[in-house]
Amino acid sequence: MNATTPAPRMTRQRREILEALDTRDFRSAQAWHERLRSEGSTIGLATVYRGLQSLADQGEVDAVVAESGETLYRRCEAGDEHHHHLRCRACGKAVEIDVPEFEAFAHRIAEQHSYGDIRHTIELTGVCPECTAAGKG
Amino acid sequence: MNATTPAPRMTRQRREILEALDTRDFRSAQAWHERLRSEGSTIGLATVYRGLQSLADQGEVDAVVAESGETLYRRCEAGDEHHHHLRCRACGKAVEIDVPEFEAFAHRIAEQHSYGDIRHTIELTGVCPECTAAGKG
DNA sequence: CTGATTTCGACAATCATTCTCAACTGTGCC
DNA sequence: GGCACAGTTGAGAATGATTGTCGAAATCAG
Ligand SMILES: [Zn+2]
Ligand SMILES: [Zn+2]
Ligand SMILES: [Zn+2]
Ligand SMILES: [Zn+2]
Numbered sequence: 134m135n136a137t138t139p140a141p142r143m144t145r146q147r148r149e150i151l152e153a154l155d156t157r158d159f160r161s162a163q164a165w166h167e168r169l170r171s172e173g174s175t176i177g178l179a180t181v182y183r184g185l186q187s188l189a190d191q192g193e194v195d196a197v198v199a200e201s202g203e204t205l206y207r208r209c210e211a212g213d214e215h216h217h218h219l220r221c222r223a224c225g226k227a228v229e230i231d232v233p234e235f236e237a238f239a240h241r242i243a244e245q246h247s248y249g250d251i252r253h254t255i256e257l258t259g260v261c262p263e264c265t266a267a268g269k270g
Numbered sequence: 271m272n273a274t275t276p277a278p279r280m281t282r283q284r285r286e287i288l289e290a291l292d293t294r295d296f297r298s299a300q301a302w303h304e305r306l307r308s309e310g311s312t313i314g315l316a317t318v319y320r321g322l323q324s325l326a327d328q329g330e331v332d333a334v335v336a337e338s339g340e341t342l343y344r345r346c347e348a349g350d351e352h353h354h355h356l357r358c359r360a361c362g363k364a365v366e367i368d369v370p371e372f373e374a375f376a377h378r379i380a381e382q383h384s385y386g387d388i389r390h391t392i393e394l395t396g397v398c399p400e401c402t403a404a405g406k407g
Numbered sequence: 408c409t410g411a412t413t414t415c416g417a418c419a420a421t422c423a424t425t426c427t428c429a430a431c432t433g434t435g436c437c
Numbered sequence: 438g439g440c441a442c443a444g445t446t447g448a449g450a451a452t453g454a455t456t457g458t459c460g461a462a463a464t465c466a467g
Contacts, residue, residue, distance in 0.1 A: 276444080
């Protein structure tokens with residue numbers, strides 16, 4: 134059956150996405166697409182969705198689901214190390230944080246209830262200093 | 271400040287939703303709607319959406335955003351006390367947990383980065399014993 | 408270069424959720 | 438009870454994010 138999923142080809146579009154993502158903010162696929170277009174790219178929306186998803190699978194980008202339900206992406210700072218974020222709800226700017234005590238705690242709780250295949254989501258959101266100053270609170 | 275938002279009227283539909291919600295599982299608005307219909311109700315989908323949202327605002331029901339982006343609801347066990355869940359991804363069954371150390375930790379991190387108006391999401395998901403046994407893992 | 412395969416991108420399709428609006432119904436008041 | 442009337446309802450349309458389709462274009466092994 135699965136003899137190693139073939140590595141994605143390095144196309145112009147994939148390169149463009151990787152370059153565009155070289156920032157510190159979480160944005161939606163649509164927002165990244167607009168930015169790419171505004172910089173002269175002719176990349177298609179579906180391609181941006183596909184690219185971001187595949188990059189997220191590889192751990193190259195972080196993906197989080199906002200309260201609205203839309204998925205936000207940004208380039209991952211920490212390689213494939215496990216981590217979480219403190220993100221600005223107004224501009225998307227985020228810092229990576231780690232929650233050392235929590236990882237063990239999660240598994241303890243799960244075991245107590247005999248739940249298997251545990252996953253967890255921890256997201257802190259707020260309004261960053263710049264956005265607070267700009268009244269985007 | 272609060273010029274008292276008028277309390278929602280107690281209609282047949284609102285009563286039906288409240289009754290249907292008397293379980294322990296997280297389900298989507300559509301799923302609750304189907305269940306109500308299958309029990310003979312003629313309630314409309316939009317009404318279920320509206321009802322669940324308003325109940326969530328009042329703290330009567332818990333709402334969480336699943337990885338897929340859809341919102342899941344269930345009746346809240348803990349009144350309006352702050353809490354989090356360990357939820358089964360296969361059947362929705364959940365237990366409420368609390369994460370005492372975390373609440374303070376979140377604020378400490380936020381302050382360190384000067385982020386204001388902090389909010390947090392913590393969700394544990396897994397597969398419950400029943401679903402594991404049934405091979406829904 | 409050549410052919411097998413993958414990826415593109417415009418556009419249609421899906422799916423959850425929200426909106427519109429005419430009909431209906433709690434609620435307060437007589 | 439009966440009335441007035443603002444809050445609710447429900448069918449269906451509309452929205453908005455995401456995914457699927459499919460012929461054209463690009464990548465890569467030989
Ligand atoms: Zn900001
Ligand atoms: Zn973690
Ligand atoms: Zn289960
Ligand atoms: Zn908490």
